[in-house]
Amino acid sequence: MTDLATTTAPTSPRELSAEDRRHAKRPVPTGQRVKSVIKHILLVAAACVMIYPLIWMLVSSLRPGDLIFRTPGLVFDNFTTENYEYGWDALGRPFGTYMINSVIVSAGSILGNVVTCSLAAYAFARLRFTAKNILFAIMLLTIMLPFHVLIVPQYIVFSKLGMLGTFWPLILPKLLATDAFFVFLLVQFIRGLPRELDEAALIDGCGHFRIFFNIIMPLLVPAIATTAIFTFIWTWNDFFGSLLYLSGREELYTVQLGLRAFQDSSGLTNWGAIFAMSVLSLIPIFLAFLFGQRFLIRGIATTGIK
Amino acid sequence: MSALMELKNIKGGKQENTDNKVALVFLAPWIIGLLAITMIPLIASLVLSFTNYRLTSRRTEFLGIENYARMFADDRMWQSIKVTLTYVLVSTPFQLALALGIAVLLNQGMKGLPFYRSVFYLPSLMGSSVAIALLWTRIFGAQGLVSTILAKLGIIESPDYSWMGDTRTALITIMILHVWTFGSPMIIFLAGLRQIPSMYYEAASVDGAGKWIQFWRITMPLLSPIIFFNLILQIIGAFQSFTQAYIVSGGTGGPVDSTLFYSLYIYETGFVNKLEMGYASAMAWFLVVIITIFTAANFYLSKYWVFYDD
Numbered sequence: 108m109t110d111l112a113t114t115t116a117p118t119s120p121r122e123l124s125a126e127d128r129r130h131a132k133r134p135v136p137t138g139q140r141v142k143s144v145i146k147h148i149l150l151v152a153a154a155c156v157m158i159y160p161l162i163w164m165l166v167s168s169l170r171p172g173d174l175i176f177r178t179p180g181l182v183f184d185n186f187t188t189e190n191y192e193y194g195w196d197a198l199g200r201p202f203g204t205y206m207i208n209s210v211i212v213s214a215g216s217i218l219g220n221v222v223t224c225s226l227a228a229y230a231f232a233r234l235r236f237t238a239k240n241i242l243f244a245i246m247l248l249t250i251m252l253p254f255h256v257l258i259v260p261q262y263i264v265f266s267k268l269g270m271l272g273t274f275w276p277l278i279l280p281k282l283l284a285t286d287a288f289f290v291f292l293l294v295q296f297i298r299g300l301p302r303e304l305d306e307a308a309l310i311d312g313c314g315h316f317r318i319f320f321n322i323i324m325p326l327l328v329p330a331i332a333t334t335a336i337f338t339f340i341w342t343w344n345d346f347f348g349s350l351l352y353l354s355g356r357e358e359l360y361t362v363q364l365g366l367r368a369f370q371d372s373s374g375l376t377n378w379g380a381i382f383a384m385s386v387l388s389l390i391p392i393f394l395a396f397l398f399g400q401r402f403l404i405r406g407i408a409t410t411g412i413k
Numbered sequence: 414m415s416a417l418m419e420l421k422n423i424k425g426g427k428q429e430n431t432d433n434k435v436a437l438v439f440l441a442p443w444i445i446g447l448l449a450i451t452m453i454p455l456i457a458s459l460v461l462s463f464t465n466y467r468l469t470s471r472r473t474e475f476l477g478i479e480n481y482a483r484m485f486a487d488d489r490m491w492q493s494i495k496v497t498l499t500y501v502l503v504s505t506p507f508q509l510a511l512a513l514g515i516a517v518l519l520n521q522g523m524k525g526l527p528f529y530r531s532v533f534y535l536p537s538l539m540g541s542s543v544a545i546a547l548l549w550t551r552i553f554g555a556q557g558l559v560s561t562i563l564a565k566l567g568i569i570e571s572p573d574y575s576w577m578g579d580t581r582t583a584l585i586t587i588m589i590l591h592v593w594t595f596g597s598p599m600i601i602f603l604a605g606l607r608q609i610p611s612m613y614y615e616a617a618s619v620d621g622a623g624k625w626i627q628f629w630r631i632t633m634p635l636l637s638p639i640i641f642f643n644l645i646l647q648i649i650g651a652f653q654s655f656t657q658a659y660i661v662s663g664g665t666g667g668p669v670d671s672t673l674f675y676s677l678y679i680y681e682t683g684f685v686n687k688l689e690m691g692y693a694s695a696m697a698w699f700l701v702v703i704i705t706i707f708t709a710a711n712f713y714l715s716k717y718w719v720f721y722d723d
Contacts, residue, residue: 146518146521146523147523147524147525149518150515150518150519150523150529153515153533154529154532154533157532157533157536157593158532158535158536160545160548160549160552160558160593161535161536161539161548163558164544164548222442223442223443223446224443226439226440226441226442226443227439227440227442227443229439230435230436230439230440234432234435234436234439235431235432235436236432236433236436236437237433239436242440244420245447246443246447247419247420248420249447249451251646251649251708252451252455252701253649253652253653253697253700253701253704254653255653255676255679255696255697255700255701256454256455256458256459256694256697256698256700256701257450257451257454257455257458258683258697259454259457259458259461259683259690259693259694259697260453260454260455260457260458260461260694261450261454262468262683262684262690263457263468263690264454266468279450280446280450282442283442283443283445283446283449283450284442284443284446285446285447285450285451290443291419314435315432315435315439316435319439340538343542344539344541344542346541346542346543346655346656346659346660347655347656347680350659351684362543363542363543363656366543366544366547367543367660370547370660370663378551381547382548382551384544385543385544385545385547385548386544388542388543388544389539389542389544389545392538392539392542393535393539395538396531396534396535396538400531400534403534403538404530404534404600407597407600407601408600408601408603408604
């Protein structure tokens, strides 16, 4: 079972399709076919339940506010974009401000995580240095440390540094490779790369920096993509950090904080507008999922977290 | 497979340290982060937990174990422990069981696997966002989706019933949200199921074992290390839930503290009401103790049901 711990190679597509073909050739008894139909019905039902809330929110955001709860179906009657028009400007600033703020924080976090985590990962995967095992164990333990024990002193330090009400407390930790989860993910990936490559380069007189930038980095692209997409989703969704460090500075609110402000100000009345802005806030996540699904699935399958 | 597995496999022993200087450069950001963002705050919060530190007050006194003693007499703290434990102990097993069940179903050479996988996975990427928490208040709130449908079917009397406003059901709605995000453990289980050699199943069916026996005798033992590590990580994660409870209760943990998650109470104590950061630190450390006990207990119990074939 231990090899599960390190295996990264996904089953090749050819192997799969060969197996499918074998299945297809076998004559299927009627009993089995009935079972298979039942399974599909179960799965379709489950899929509908899972996805219904999301579709409902999308459809509702495109209907007049007063109709949403009277007829909670998925009917597209009285199609309107008024919720979006109203919601966009309902708070002190256009909703786009919050989107841009979230983009800035996400971009900074992605850049930080990708650069610093892959540097650290290279050291752990390829270099020999003092206390490596202990440091590696500490790195793994920090993944499991609950954030609560750190926030009070962190908050105090950021406040003494005059960084409250800026993006720094949200971005700075990422520039220092504190998302140890990604260090671990990248270590796993680098270990899977053939050592002969960098040993050959070493013999040819390449230093570790050239090996890292010219040999490892290009091969690391899939794992870096996983890191970037996960960082994006987690940063975009992060509510606690923004609440802690950006409260009171409305011009710096992230999308999550903007939505929260919405909940406060509209006094639970204009749900059409809240739904509309909620849908807007989820679109980037959906796009990341749509285009990055391959990397996300490989990422969680190989590291087993989240 | 997981960070925990890796941790178990680290071996001691001497090795050459030929790259010290280079390693220092590669590790520089991480080491600075480890010290400045993790280790020093970690020690600082332990020290603070023995004081009455407040960001706004100039005088800080050393209190000894007073904060910890106060905690044991704090009814709201125990309420938050009760809420959090209920949430963790009920919703995590449900979430993992669903993830495992669907993964096993999908793994049986299902047509349309990528489609189902996507549909089940998507919610787990959105589950921690404010948008979904807001949506949840409209699904389970007064005149929300669930009440409206149930009232139309005549199961409840009025669509004005709020599942979130009722102290008996408010927590359950947040648990349902957690179970709804079963997609990511499902992906991990799917990856694990693929590693089980199909000849085991073929041999078993030649010997006349049915699907049910195959599941309990082959799938479960071989998957048990993955289930175990998922259990540990999901429990640690669930203990730290914040956003959903905050949004659903409007930041209060209400109604009547029925959704007062531990994280929420720490936040309220340290950053909202009287900014009692010393006391909040003591509570945070108590959480570390609880999580450690749970993890240790899990490891201890694992020898009865987790199967390692090496």
